[in-house]
Amino acid sequence: MVNVFAVPVFFICFRECLECTIIISILLAFLKQSIGGPQQDRAMYKKLLKQIWFGVGLGVFICLAIGGAFIGTFYGLGKDIYGNTEDIWEGVFGLIASIIITIMGIGLLRVSKLQDKWRVKIAQALEKHHSGQGLGMGSRFKIWCEKYAMFLLPFITVLREGLEAVIFIGGVGLGLPAKSIPLAVVCGLLVGCVIGYIIYKVGNTTKLQIFLIISTCFLYLVAAGLFSKAVWNFEMNAWSKLTGGDAAETGSGPGSYDIRKSVWHVNCCNPELNGGGGWGIFNSLFGWTNSATYGSVISYNLYWLAVIVAFASLGFYERRGHWPLLKPKARSTDHATIDSDQTSEDLQEKKNHAVVTSQHNAEISD
Structure with missing residues (x-):
């Protein structure tokens, strides 16, 4: 069995593909329900659909190119460039994805209430042509992000997960027969895509408001996990430099974590070993780790506190017409x-x- 089907590789591909397909399927179902109807703006729907798929395609292409370069450098020169900065890469990408998902979640919940206004706003954002004169760098970047919002999230997600999958497979594959990898990769990707397709179909048949609430809650769980995991990655990078190597490679026992910053540690349920199995899926979707730190736990709770304060402030603004602690204009x-x-x-x-x-x-x- 091991010579034909590498189970760790299957779980790696499945967990990385699953997060990508969940986010992409939610975006596709959201577009289909909000502006994809026969009586709605089909031209705008097609533009946004192209943005999503272009983001997916470009993310896959770049992660394969970068991943191939890392693996080629590892085998050709004997230097693991990515491995030395792996936690930094994952932390930065996770932080960016968490911020994008959080901002997008606020817009998703307001769509059913302000559908017509939202459609007009997107149409205006797509049709804007700014020369850039008289605008600062921040303003120009904001305009660009508004115009290509549906491109950014799938691009960042696919790039992060794809790059992680390529490098993990390259590392795990060192001790496995080469012929055991292709079938495991194909099966992992297929299972992940099937689950994503099911979510897309369910999203299309569910009432828009119910779908938006459920999908946004799930996306916020993912974003909270990404934020916590990003902080954990930065701390793990500091610990790896202190110990002079990749601490994750030492397993789950002593030396694999900094006991001075540890909140809890269990010697099982490690999402980083042998593909992680089900724990790897929990890690990818919700940020689970068998070795939590003060930083990862506090950041997880601070994220939810920030989300609660943000939604409470938005609700106050809608009712009163001004922000909390500020005088009405x-x-x-x-x-x-x-x-x-x-x-x-x-x-x-x-x-x-x-x-x-x-x-x-x-x-x-x-």
């Missing part, structure tokens, strides 16, 4: 003057109309 003098002038003009027009009417009635009576 007073109506400007210009607006007040315009309103008073308009009111005076309306009253004068009504008065003139009344005079004309009375004169007309007098003429008729005469």
Whole structure:
């Protein structure tokens, strides 16, 4: 069995593919339900659909190119470039993906309430052509992100997960027969894609508001795990430098973690060993680790605290018209003057109309 089907490789491909397909299927189902109907803007739907698939394709291409370069360098020069900075790569990509998912989640929950306004906003973002003159770098970057929002999330997700899968397979494959890898890779990708397709079909048949709530809650669980895992990766990188090697390669026992920063540690359920099995899937989706640190636990709780505060503030703003702890904006003098002038003009027009009417009635009576 081991000579034909490498189980660790299967779990690696399955867990990395699963996270990608879940996020992509949620985006596709969201687009289909919100603007993909026959009576809706098909041109805008096709543009956004192209953004998603272009992000997926470009992410796959870049991760294969970079992963191939890392593996080629490892075998050709005997230097594991990626392995020395693996935790930094994963931490940075995880942090970026967490921020993007969090921002997108706020928009997803508001779509059903502001569907028409949202469609117009996306259409305007797609059609904007800014010269960039008079705009700062931050403004130009914000405009670009708005225009290609549906490209960024699948691109970052596929790039991060794909690169991780390529390197993990390269590392695990060193001790496995070469012929045992292809079937495991294909099966892992197929199972992940099938689950993603099921989520897409379920999303299409569910009421939009219910689908948005469930999918957004799930995406926030993923984002919280990514944020916590990113902090854990940065701490693990510091520990690996301190010990002079890759601490993850030492297994689950002593030396694999910094006991000074440890909140809990169990010698089983390690998502980093032999593909991780089911624990690897929990790690990929929710940030599970068998060796939690103060940083990873605190960051996980701080993430949810920030999300709660953000949604509470948004709810307060919608009800009151201003942000918490800030005074309501007073109506400007210009607006007040315009309103008073308009009111005076309306009253004068009504008065003139009344005079004309009375004169007309007098003429008729005469």
